[in-house]
Amino acid sequence: MRRIMVELSGESLELGYAEAVAAAETLGGQGLGPPLAGTTLATLELPEAGIPLLARRLALARRCLVEVTEGPVEELPAWRPDAEGSSAAFRWVGRPSSGGGDPSIHAAATAWKGAGGTIDLEAPAHRFWLARSGSSRVRLLEEVAAVDRPEVATRRISRLPFRRPIGLAPRLARAAANLAHVAPGDRVLDPFLGTGALLAEAALLGGRVSGIDQDAAMVQGALRNFVHLGVTAHELVVGDAGEVEFPGSAGPFDALLTDPPYGRASSTGGEASGSLLTRILPRWAARVRSSGYVVVVLPGGPDPLTDPWRRVLSVPVRVHRSLTREFRVYRRTPTAG
Numbered sequence: 381m382r383r384i385m386v387e388l389s390g391e392s393l394e395l396g397y398a399e400a401v402a403a404a405e406t407l408g409g410q411g412l413g414p415p416l417a418g419t420t421l422a423t424l425e426l427p428e429a430g431i432p433l434l435a436r437r438l439a440l441a442r443r444c445l446v447e448v449t450e451g452p453v454e455e456l457p458a459w460r461p462d463a464e465g466s467s468a469a470f471r472w473v474g475r476p477s478s479g480g481g482d483p484s485i486h487a488a489a490t491a492w493k494g495a496g497g498t499i500d501l502e503a504p505a506h507r508f509w510l511a512r513s514g515s516s517r518v519r520l521l522e523e524v525a526a527v528d529r530p531e532v533a534t535r536r537i538s539r540l541p542f543r544r545p546i547g548l549a550p551r552l553a554r555a556a557a558n559l560a561h562v563a564p565g566d567r568v569l570d571p572f573l574g575t576g577a578l579l580a581e582a583a584l585l586g587g588r589v590s591g592i593d594q595d596a597a598m599v600q601g602a603l604r605n606f607v608h609l610g611v612t613a614h615e616l617v618v619g620d621a622g623e624v625e626f627p628g629s630a631g632p633f634d635a636l637l638t639d640p641p642y643g644r645a646s647s648t649g650g651e652a653s654g655s656l657l658t659r660i661l662p663r664w665a666a667r668v669r670s671s672g673y674v675v676v677v678l679p680g681g682p683d684p685l686t687d688p689w690r691r692v693l694s695v696p697v698r699v700h701r702s703l704t705r706e707f708r709v710y711r712r713t714p715t716a717g
């Protein structure tokens with residue numbers, strides 16, 4: 381197991397930490413601690429080979445780092461790196477434009493150059509990041525994997541062929557798919573497919589995805605988005621998710637991942653969202669394997685799933701300027717014995 385730090389991005393530290401822990405768990409690791417107040421660095425541990433995979437899974441993070449040294453600012457010059465003529469860049473976490481005018485960066489870069497290394501800010505062989513670890517202490521970290529944030533941005537709603545105001549942003553959809561612990565080969569269901577944002581992210585994580593929407597235009601549109609994103613849907617069905625079946629597949633799902641309609645919208649045929657959820661979610665949750673996950677994005681309100689399901693996580697997140705949603709995770713209560 382390797383202990384690492386993950387620099388979370390600013391969208392939501394709470395959801396970012398929950399996403400990072402869930403992704404680490406999927407790769408055989410675990411969370412060790414959320415960012416301390418005023419910082420963005422979460423601590424995790426996972427098998428060494430999982431680190432690049434973790435960076436590829438995460439949406440609400442910037443990079444994975446390992447600690448090189450930690451101590452009082454004035455002791456950084458005592459750092460004896462093994463530079464071997466290789467190049468490095470030094471920056472402060474959260475201040476990527478920080479430079480050699482900063483005393484700590486200057487001290488670390490001086491130690492590096494003293495060991496025969498060079499500085500290259502454009503394409504260094506080593507990227508080092510400094511972070512405060514106390515009022516006069518500093519932590520020197522080396523980047524071991526970077527999150528490809530521009531790649532997630534290529535899936536932004538504005539770039540998709542089929543867009544609707546209900547569409548969930550790909551970063552939030554990816555975080556939700558991570559909360560569902562989607563692993564390659566997993567069967568993942570969204571009974572309220574919409575534009576397909578959640579299932580697209582689940583498929584990009586290797587899931588075999590199944591979707592339902594009562595609106596045929598949504599299913600056709602989601603399919604256009606899947607083709608555009610290069611992902612395959614395993615099975616898509618048009619119909620009321622409280623009634624339809626998937627022809628030819630009865631086996632259990634590994635996860636249920638969904639963002640149901642809110643309020644008494646035209647998209648629900650006038651049915652109040654509370655009754656829609658209690659009518660439909662338990663039906664499909666019952667088909668999730670015993671240790672599987674149910675992740676639901678909700679405006680709040682009562683739990684749509686009851687015993688044996690229990691809510692294990694709830695993170696409120698601002699999804700648009702004036703719109704807040706709770707990302708909720710449910711699991712079955714383990715049976716005794």
Ligand SMILES: C[S@@+](CC[C@H](N)C(=O)[O-])C[C@H]1O[C@@H](n2cnc3c(N)ncnc32)[C@H](O)[C@@H]1O
Binds near residue numbers: 546598640647656
């Ligand atoms: C909030 S949207 C899903 C948004 C989706 N996460 C996205 O990113 O586009 C809810 C969807 O549920 C569908 N829906 C509403 N009632 C339904 C029902 N009874 N059965 C299946 N789909 C239903 C609506 O047509 C709508 O597309």
